[in-house]
Amino acid sequence: MKPHDFLMRLLRPKPQRQPEPARLPTRPTRPAKTLAAAALRMLAPTQDVELACDDVHALLDQFAEVVKRGEDAPKAMPLLQLHLDMCPDCREEFEALMRVLRANPAA
Numbered sequence: 001m002k003p004h005d006f007l008m009r010l011l012r013p014k015p016q017r018q019p020e021p022a023r024l025p026t027r028p029t030r031p032a033k034t035l036a037a038a039a040l041r042m043l044a045p046t047q048d049v050e051l052a053c054d055d056v057h058a059l060l061d062q063f064a065e066v067v068k069r070g071e072d073a074p075k076a077m078p079l080l081q082l083h084l085d086m087c088p089d090c091r092e093e094f095e096a097l098m099r100v101l102r103a104n105p106a107a
């Protein structure tokens with residue numbers, strides 16, 4: 001590199017970088033379900049662990065099977081029973097499932 005080039009490089013103004021636009025802090029929007037779950041949590045302050053509606057839906061088949069077999073479902077899955085007691089949506093889901101199971105005893 002010739003000394004002249006070196007000097008020119010030093011003197012050349014650096015390309016101006018556009019300042020990044022100030023980013024608004026992205027606030028994750030809480031789905032209504034989470035808010036409902038939070039509301040439920042407040043209604044049951046004594047319960048440490050709680051199932052979310054999604055968890056309940058995932059376990060509902062199992063729970064309904066236990067009920068159908070005439071076993072003590074609330075004892076087997078107390079958290080699920082607790083949720084059903086508090087959550088009309090899941091309770092409705094569960095009752096619909098039970099209707100199906102009772103209508104098809106062989107299934």
Ligand SMILES: [Zn+2]
Binds near residue numbers: 056087089090
């Ligand atoms: Zn629920």
